[in-house]
Amino acid sequence: MVEISTSFLSVEKDKVMQAIYNLEVAKTDYYHIDVMDGKFVNAFTNEIMEEYSGYMKSVSTIPLDVHLMVNDIKKYVDIYLNYEPNIITFHIEAIKNKDEAMQLIKYIKSNNCKVGLAINPNTPIKKLYELLPYIHLVLVMTVVPGEGGQPLIESTIDKIKKLRAYIDDSNYDVYIEADGGIKLENCDLVKDAGADILVSGTGIIRQENYAEAIKEMRK
Ligand code: DX5
Ligand code: ZN
16 A cells, blocks of 8 residues: 655645645645755745645644755755654755765754655656665656646656666665656556655645545555
């Protein structure tokens, strides 16, 4: 059975407290926090995502799954450590070399937080290989990062399959999280490819019944 991480990127500010409560009742496994710096991607979401993270920490015990789409990774790791996330994920495309990645991985772990590496649709999975032994999770982007509500890019399904095979053949204990355009209609494709955690924003938030949607997606 997969886990579900609901993205708050498409949650309106005036509906956020209701969404936090309803998604906890609906038993989402994580709240997915999409942090964008306006540089790595055009959108800027830090302020509202900090506000949402604060609310979540004050009223819920659902773990935070923080997805950093930023260039200055250390700056945003320090910001979001304040919200005691379960996991922080940063993009391999924002890293200059292995040393920098290893520093960040060690730093995040030393703060009692799991660490993930995110990879864009057009970045080859071999870019991750040397870092797989040190991380908990790979976040495979199934859309180009930057906004919610986009259609899933079909070619990323095969990428998940290949990554799953490489992780299993190497005996690494690394989870695969898929993120972007995941809906009830296509989630089986993503699960069958080997994803352990599905991120869904509009695929859940736009549903009448969150609990039903999450139960269906998790099956
Ligand atoms: C996109 C974000 C995704 C997105 C998912 O840059 O990383 O988490 O919000 O939203 P949907 O499920 O609507 O594509
Ligand atoms: Zn995301």
